[in-house]
Amino acid sequence: MTQDPLLSVQNVTTQFVTEEGIVRAVDDLSFDVHRGETLGLVGESGAGKSVAIRSIMRLISSPGEIVSGTITYKGHVILDRSQGPDGEVRDGEAMLSEAEMRSKIRGREIALIFQDPMESLNPVFTIGSQLREFIEINRDLSNAEAKAEAIELLREVGIPEAESRYHEYPHQFSGGMRQRVLIAMALACKPDLIIADEPTTALDVTVEGQILDLIEQLKTEYETSFIWVTHDMGVVAEICDRVNVMYLGELIEQAPVDELFHETKHPYTEALLRSIPKPHETTGEFDPIRGIMPDGMNAPSGCRFHPRCPDAREVCMSVHPDLREIDDGQNAACLKYDVFDADYDDSPPLVVDENGERVPAETVESVGGDD
Numbered sequence: 001m002t003q004d005p006l007l008s009v010q011n012v013t014t015q016f017v018t019e020e021g022i023v024r025a026v027d028d029l030s031f032d033v034h035r036g037e038t039l040g041l042v043g044e045s046g047a048g049k050s051v052a053i054r055s056i057m058r059l060i061s062s063p064g065e066i067v068s069g070t071i072t073y074k075g076h077v078i079l080d081r082s083q084g085p086d087g088e089v090r091d092g093e094a095m096l097s098e099a100e101m102r103s104k105i106r107g108r109e110i111a112l113i114f115q116d117p118m119e120s121l122n123p124v125f126t127i128g129s130q131l132r133e134f135i136e137i138n139r140d141l142s143n144a145e146a147k148a149e150a151i152e153l154l155r156e157v158g159i160p161e162a163e164s165r166y167h168e169y170p171h172q173f174s175g176g177m178r179q180r181v182l183i184a185m186a187l188a189c190k191p192d193l194i195i196a197d198e199p200t201t202a203l204d205v206t207v208e209g210q211i212l213d214l215i216e217q218l219k220t221e222y223e224t225s226f227i228w229v230t231h232d233m234g235v236v237a238e239i240c241d242r243v244n245v246m247y248l249g250e251l252i253e254q255a256p257v258d259e260l261f262h263e264t265k266h267p268y269t270e271a272l273l274r275s276i277p278k279p280h281e282t283t284g285e286f287d288p289i290r291g292i293m294p295d296g297m298n299a300p301s302g303c304r305f306h307p308r309c310p311d312a313r314e315v316c317m318s319v320h321p322d323l324r325e326i327d328d329g330q331n332a333a334c335l336k337y338d339v340f341d342a343d344y345d346d347s348p349p350l351v352v353d354e355n356g357e358r359v360p361a362e363t364v365e366s367v368g369g370d371d
């Protein structure tokens with residue numbers, strides 16, 4: 001028997017309306033998170049990872065707006081929105097109100113950990129008082145009980161001398177220690193889902209390793225599910241069970257972690273995997289993928305990856321691939337697979353032009369030819 005997913009995201013679209021135009025930062029996104037699993041969300045900068053997870057928490061503010069989609073979590077309807085022909089958005093009746101999101105979901109059921117702990121910690125209060133207050137507000141505990149719980153949590157996330165460090169301020173903690181505090185805060189209400197947005201990116205490799213070990217340990221202990229946002233495929237290999245790969249607002253591959261690495265289906269995923277930093281490199285600086293990611297305002301026609309794709313053919317310029325099952329439990333959005341029935345094999349391959357973009361062969365010939 002398969003269990004219902006813990007979280008189900010269906011056809012979520014989030015856009016930003018700016019002076020330059022409309023960006024669909026998240027475009028028709030669908031995926032599930034199962035109980036106890038760690039789901040990786042990967043893709044280059046600007047892919048829409050942060051907008052995607054903020055959409056799950058309904059933390060999108062103007063000029064951004066979630067325009068459509070359904071999100072359910074343990075029977076709660078976090079989102080049920082559709083867009084009428086007039087462009088107006090309508091919410092379903094069962095959708096939680098903003099007050100219910102605050103009192104029932106955020107922090108208690110689903111906790112968020114950001115890359116920069118200072119975004120969540122107030123520099124003028126001690127670490128302990130912030131953690132204690134968070135526990136007091138969200139759980140029915142007295143001041144003294146909340147304090148004891150806070151110290152216990154600090155200990156649990158590996159902060160030495162938790163009792164005395166409880167009285168210190170955020171600036172007295174190192175980056176890694178601050179990130180541990182945020183993990184403690186995320187754990188405080190024993191949420192079933194923790195969403196982490198590149199929580200170890202700013203840390204050095206050793207500290208990052210320690211934090212990842214801590215997460216592994218907590219996963220076993222609490223059976224918490226995670227959505228782990230990162231652009232580091234090394235981190236994915238270490239902690240994820242399944243992976244979603246995003247490109248320009250869309251999911252282009254979904255796979256169990258072993259299949260993602262060893263039976264990669266999408267050319268973009270292949271490019272990402274080639275970009276894993278070598279052990280001797282200290283930074284995770286990432287992009288040997290040909291060309292730069294276009295901005296969301298000017299998403300390429302057809303398959304959005306075609307200008308950079310080594311496998312691109314002419315058909316990829318006009319036909320937009322949706323995500324389809326290629327193998328058991330493994331989905332990809334790429335026309336080269338037979339399930340798309342797109343005459344890919346008969347379509348002429350694109351060639352690289354002087355800007356490093358893939359274009360039809362005749363356009364390159366005419367440039368180099370007559371003049």
Ligand SMILES: Nc1ncnc2c1ncn2[C@@H]1O[C@H](COP(=O)(O)OP(=O)(O)OP(=O)(O)O)[C@@H](O)[C@H]1O
Binds near residue numbers: 047
């Ligand atoms: N406040 C905003 N105003 C306008 N556009 C925005 C805003 N926030 C996000 N976007 C758009 O959404 C796109 C996706 O942004 P997002 O922050 O989700 O990317 P990301 O995948 O998290 O990247 P990174 O790895 O750099 O964190 C951006 O490229 C941008 O076009």
Ligand code: NI
Binds near residue numbers: 051
């Ligand atoms: Ni981000």
